[in-house]
Amino acid sequence: xxxxxxxxxxxxxxxxxxxxxxxxxxxxxxxxxxxxxxxxxxxxxxxxxxxxxxxxxxxxxxxxxxxxxxxxxxxxxxxxxxxxxxxxxxxxxxxxxxxxxxxxxxxxxxxxxxxxxxxxxxxxxxxxxxxxxxxxxxxxxxxxxxxxxxxxxxxxxxxxxxxxxxxxxxxxxxxxxxxxxxxxxxxxxxxxxxxxxxxxxxxxxxxxxxxxxxxxxxxxxxxxxxxxxxxxxxxxxxxxxxxxxxxxxxxxxxxxxxxxxxxxxxxxxxxxxxxxxxxxxxxxxxxxxxxxxxxxxxxxxxxxxxxxxxxxxxxxxxxxxxxxxxxxxxxxxxxxxxxxxxxxxxxxxxxxxxxxxxxxxxxxxxxxxxxxxxxxxxxxxxxxx
Numbered sequence: 001x002x003x004x005x006x007x008x009x010x011x012x013x014x015x016x017x018x019x020x021x022x023x024x025x026x027x028x029x030x031x032x033x034x035x036x037x038x039x040x041x042x043x044x045x046x047x048x049x050x051x052x053x054x055x056x057x058x059x060x061x062x063x064x065x066x067x068x069x070x071x072x073x074x075x076x077x078x079x080x081x082x083x084x085x086x087x088x089x090x091x092x093x094x095x096x097x098x099x100x101x102x103x104x105x106x107x108x109x110x111x112x113x114x115x116x117x118x119x120x121x122x123x124x125x126x127x128x129x130x131x132x133x134x135x136x137x138x139x140x141x142x143x144x145x146x147x148x149x150x151x152x153x154x155x156x157x158x159x160x161x162x163x164x165x166x167x168x169x170x171x172x173x174x175x176x177x178x179x180x181x182x183x184x185x186x187x188x189x190x191x192x193x194x195x196x197x198x199x200x201x202x203x204x205x206x207x208x209x210x211x212x213x214x215x216x217x218x219x220x221x222x223x224x225x226x227x228x229x230x231x232x233x234x235x236x237x238x239x240x241x242x243x244x245x246x247x248x249x250x251x252x253x254x255x256x257x258x259x260x261x262x263x264x265x266x267x268x269x270x271x272x273x274x275x276x277x278x279x280x281x282x283x284x285x286x287x288x289x290x291x292x293x294x295x296x297x298x299x300x301x302x303x304x305x306x307x308x309x310x311x312x313x314x315x316x317x318x319x320x321x322x323x324x325x326x327x328x329x330x331x332x333x334x335x336x337x338x339x340x341x342x343x344x345x346x347x348x349x350x351x352x353x354x355x356x357x358x359x360x361x362x363x364x365x366x367x368x369x370x371x372x373x374x375x376x377x378x379x380x381x382x383x384x385x
Contacts, residue, residue, distance in 0.1 A: 015330065016330045016331045016334050016351065017330065017351055017352060022034050022346075023035075027052070029049070029052060029369050030044075030049075030367060030369045030370050030371075030374060032346060034346070037344075038344070039341065039344050039345060039346040040344060040345050040346065040370075040374045040377070040378070041346045042345060042346060042347045042364045042365060042366070042370075042378060043346055043347060043348050043363065043364075043365055044365060044367060045209070045239070045240040045241075045365060046240070046241075046243050046367060047212065047213055047240060047241040047297055047321055047365070047366075047367050047368065048212060048213075048241050048242075048243065048287075048293045048294065048297060048367070048368050049243070049293070049367055049368050049369040050212075050241070050242060050243025050244075050283045050286060050293075051243035051244070052243070052369070053243065053282075053283075053286060055282050055285075055286060056243055056244070056279040056282050056283060056286075057279075058282075059275075059278040059279050059281065059282040060275040060276065060278055060279045061275070062278065063083060063274045063275040063277070063278035063279075064273070064274070064275040066274070067081055067083070067274035067275070068274070069273060069275070070270070070273050071084075071270055071271035071272065071273060071274060072270070073270060073271065074267060074268060074269060074270055074271060075102075075266065075267075075269075075271045076260075076267055079270060079271030080271060081271075081274045081277070083274045083277040083278050083281070084102060084271060084272065084274070084277050086277070086281060087102060087277045087280055087281050088100045088101060088102055088248070090281055090284050091236075091248050091250055091284070092250055094217075094219065094284055095219060095228075095234070095236075095250040096219075096228070097250045097251050097252065098251070098252050098253040098256065099250070099251070099252075099253050099256040099257075100248050100249065100250040100251075100256065101248060101249050101250075101256050101259055101260055101266065102246055102247075102248050102271075102272060102277075103246060103247045103248065103249075103265065103266060103269075104245075104246055104247075104269055104270075104271075104272055105237075105239065105245070105246060105247055106133065106206070106208050106235075106237035106239055106246075106247035107132075107133040107247075108247060108265050108266075108269065109235050109237070109247030109248060109249060110131075110133040110134050110137045110206060110235060110247070111133065111136070111137045111140070111265045112249075112259065112263040112264070112265035112266045113137075113204075113233065113235060113249050113259060113263065114134070114137035114138060114140075114141060114175070114204070115137055115140050115141055115263075115264070115265075116258070116259050116262045116263040116264075117173075117204075117233070117259070118138075118141040118143050118171070118173055119141060119142075119143065120141065120142040120143055121143070121169065121170050121171075122141070122143040122144070122170055122171045122172070122173060123143060123144045123146070123163055123166065123170055123171070123172045123173070124138045124141065124143045124144070124145050124146065124172075124173050124175060125146050125148055125156055125159055125160065125172070125173070125174045125175065125201070126138050126145060126146070126147050126148070126175050126176075127147075127148060127150055127151065127175070127176045127177065127180075127187070128147050128148065128149055128150050129150045129177075129180050129182065129183065130175065130176060130177050130180075130206075131177055131180075131181055131206065131208065133206075134175055134176075134177065134206060138175060143173075144163070144170075146159045146163070150180075150183075151185065151187065151188055153188055153191040153192065153195065156174070156192070156195060157195055157199075160172070160195060160198075160199040160201065161199075164199060171201075171202065172199060172200065172201035172202065173201060173202050173203075173204055174192055174195070174196055174201050174202070174203050174204070175203075175204045175205075175206075176189075176192065176203075176204075176205055176206070177205075177206050177208065177209070178205050178206060178207045178208075178209065178210040178214075178220055178221035178222060179207075179208075179209035179210045179213075179214070179221055179319070179320050179322070180209075180322075181208070181209055181322065182322075182324060182350060182354065182355055182361075182363060183316045183317070183318060183322070183324050184209075184315075184316070184318030184319065184320040184321070184322030184323055184324060185316060185317045185318055185319055185320075186221055186319045186320070187205065187221065189203075189205065189221065189222065189225050189227050189231070190225060190227065193227055193230045193231070196232075202232040202233070203230075203231045203232050203233070204231075204232060204233040204234075204235070205221075205222060205231050205233070205234055205235070206235045206236075207219075207220035207221060207222065207234055207235060207236045207237075208235075208236065208237045208239075208240060208247075209240060209241075209320060209322065210222070210224070210236075211236040211237060211238075211240070211241055211242065212240070212241025212242050212283075212287055212294075213241050213294065213297065213320065213321070214320075217287075217288070218241075218287050218294060220234070220236065222234060233249065233251060233255070234249070234250060234251065235247065235248070235249050236248050236249075236250065238276075238280040238283065242280055242283040242284070242287070243279070243283050244276055244279040244280040244283055245272065245276050245280075246272050246276060246277075246280065293368045294368070296368040297321060297366070297367060297368040298321075300321070300366050300367070300368065300370050300375065301320070301321040301323075301366045303372070303375065304323065304364070304366055304375050304378075304379070305318070305323060307375075307379050308323065308325070308379070308382075311379070311382070311383055313325050313326075313382075314326045321365060321366040321367070322363065322364075322365055323363070323364040323365070323366065324350075324361045324362070324363055324364075325361055325362040325363075325364065325382070326359065326361045327349075327360050327361055327362065328358055328359065328360060329358075329360060330349075330351045330352065330360045332360075333349040333350070333351065333360035333361060333362065334349045334351070336349070336362065336385045337349040337362060339381070339384075339385050340362075340378070340381055340382075340385065343377075343381045344377075345377070345378050345381060347362050347363075347364060347378070348362075348363065349361075349362065350362070350363045364378075
């Protein structure tokens, strides 16, 4: 068995796909220390810098002093503290819905919600570039699964037409990321909602990279497009722009109560640490009280995108602060990433299986904390590379 593993690892190494985690020993704003070397990180999803915010740190410390480092049990046993309840109430108020339910991660949220709501008699339509957690969850339902070309609503409609003769006892679900994690582009939700209504389907949207960033109040891409009331199920996360950890689903009381009582990933998982809940509660407060953080994020994003477009880089239609720089060849992408590393910039190479063969890239993520000097330095090195 070990020889099989060794052979597989050797093959990954030959193809330039072998991965090892970079171990960070210190963080200072946008700078990280790895192997004794300080670098400017352009790969964090902490878009607003809230993971570094003093108020979140204080909230987590105080909650940990009061409740301890872990919840100690699953939510339906003794794992629900007053902070878990408060956070769910705050999320529901933030999203303008009846209630919300916390999970330990965004992946667990997708797994817990999708496998609870959808069964083998149903039909799922899934964007080909959806996050792995959406795809894996869809497969685990054992429902009939149809993959449509990325953001291609004509292709989606053709698939919906194809199954329109199946008895209506089979529910139809259109599942999509709001903002796609590798290309930074947005789902065409207006057309998706139109098709869902036409073919009597439900829409499920994951706002992982939209929460805290898009919309007038930061509720996400659905808010940005004015479609929140027309999406059946909206999922979000605290692990990115909110600078904390965990995922959530928010919606009507009956929906949340049903998931709370039926979702195996919720029922059989130890609850989030209370300190994490306290940090997320604080993040929601800061999101409301400090709108300049989002303004700074968008100013930085617009600046670097305009410069990259002047340099004729292909940004793949990104509408977010996720900016793909397409290279194509896997080994060449790794070489350029290493060149940037040598100059003090941490921009990982994104390779298969994270992206399709021939679409290796550098994936920049811009935050509100990046300075003009840091961005200009990266642009200089990219122009050389």
